[in-house]
Amino acid sequence: MKRLRRTMLFVPGNNPGMIQSASVLGADCVILDLEDAVSLIEKDSARKLVTKALRSWSFKSTEVTVRINPITTVYGPLDLEAMLEVQPDILLIPKAEVASIQEVESRISAFEAARGGETVRTKLFALIESAAGVEYVHEILESSPRLEGVLFGGEDYTSDMGVARTMGGMEIEYARNKVAVACKVHGVDAVDTPFTDVDNHEGLLADARKAKAMGFTGKAAINPRQVGIIHKGFAPDPVEVRYALRVLEAMEEAEAEGKGVFSLDGKMVDAPIIQRARQMVALAEKLGMVKASNVSREGGLV
Amino acid sequence: MRVTRTAKAGTLESNDIFIMVSPSEAEGVNLELQSIVLAQFGRQIRDTILRTVAARGVTQVSIMAQDRGALDYTIEARVETALDRALAEPGVIL
Numbered sequence A: 001m002k003r004l005r006r007t008m009l010f011v012p013g014n015n016p017g018m019i020q021s022a023s024v025l026g027a028d029c030v031i032l033d034l035e036d037a038v039s040l041i042e043k044d045s046a047r048k049l050v051t052k053a054l055r056s057w058s059f060k061s062t063e064v065t066v067r068i069n070p071i072t073t074v075y076g077p078l079d080l081e082a083m084l085e086v087q088p089d090i091l092l093i094p095k096a097e098v099a100s101i102q103e104v105e106s107r108i109s110a111f112e113a114a115r116g117g118e119t120v121r122t123k124l125f126a127l128i129e130s131a132a133g134v135e136y137v138h139e140i141l142e143s144s145p146r147l148e149g150v151l152f153g154g155e156d157y158t159s160d161m162g163v164a165r166t167m168g169g170m171e172i173e174y175a176r177n178k179v180a181v182a183c184k185v186h187g188v189d190a191v192d193t194p195f196t197d198v199d200n201h202e203g204l205l206a207d208a209r210k211a212k213a214m215g216f217t218g219k220a221a222i223n224p225r226q227v228g229i230i231h232k233g234f235a236p237d238p239v240e241v242r243y244a245l246r247v248l249e250a251m252e253e254a255e256a257e258g259k260g261v262f263s264l265d266g267k268m269v270d271a272p273i274i275q276r277a278r279q280m281v282a283l284a285e286k287l288g289m290v291k292a293s294n295v296s297r298e299g300g301l302v
Numbered sequence B: 001m002r003v004t005r006t007a008k009a010g011t012l013e014s015n016d017i018f019i020m021v022s023p024s025e026a027e028g029v030n031l032e033l034q035s036i037v038l039a040q041f042g043r044q045i046r047d048t049i050l051r052t053v054a055a056r057g058v059t060q061v062s063i064m065a066q067d068r069g070a071l072d073y074t075i076e077a078r079v080e081t082a083l084d085r086a087l088a089e090p091g092v093i094l
Helices: A016-024 A040-056 A075-086 A098-114 A131-135 A137-141 A154-161 A170-186 A201-214 A225-234 A238-256 A271-286 A292-298 B038-055 B072-087
Strands: A007-012 A029-033 A063-067 A090-093 A123-128 A147-152 A189-192 A218-221 A262-264 A267-269 B007-009 B017-022 B028-035 B060-067
Touching (some): A040 A075, A098 A123, A098 A137, A123 A131, A131 A154, A137 A170, A189 A201, B007 B072, B028 B038
Parallel strands (some): A007 A029, A090 A123, A123 A147, B028 B060
């Protein structure tokens, strides 16, 4: 099963204290930010600090992403060059459009060639935050084999569209749906836009649940206090997990009896239901909701 | 190599270190260090700063360092940034 990315937590790239504590904040992934969180006169300082941290500091099991500056700015290529020397898990490419991803891909390929074909381990995430980015999301996802996901940026997207951002989020509904579906088609993660009202925990929980229902695999966080709430929003429903366990149990019994098709609670169970049940149980195992060793025999939630 | 311009890096926030490098009249590295953990880690901080300066090839500079509990890699990053800023050609974007 792929790595969990329920939360990607932004951490300012020029703040040593926050970088040091990034791995204990509970997020599946942290984003060390060299872009919006860093003023123009501190770009060099943040780049150096993040480079040194990636060389020396242990982020333990937390996945580390670095958001570089747009590749079209003077800072973007400098960031990319520095990050390729230390190779974080992921590079988040802002203002992602086909041309910018192709440019990054081409620079990484050139770096690999210059190092005698040594493969860069770093994967890419496209930060889609413009109307063009949303409309051409499929083409963007085809622009580099290193892409592992998309992070949708609702604030810049609505700014580009010239529309107001609202609590209900109607103005980003189309973009969210399009990004989530495109990511599913390409088999990559879809991470939803941050919820910017950091004190509105109920609103965040509802928004996280909505994102999950749309098909997002996670949500960006801009404050450590948001992490637990987002995880709650993305946790599988225990009722659904129990049903999934029963589906797998019934499937085992049907297989033992040589039945190709079987029913559960009066409803026929077919391949898509079994597949969904397997995914649900695998996720529940990963989150410690069920015991991995005896899932199919006992079917009990932890 | 001599530092001929004054430059700064870092902050006075917790876990950070503020570094100011400036031209020195005398040969060598003239380091003035203040730290909230001077008694426990003064020697280590001083060594890290001097090692970083030497690695950059700088032999004549005055350094004022105000430490707020920075780890070694943060100290290295801030010293290198201050030196890069001091030694950069005018107009070069770092």
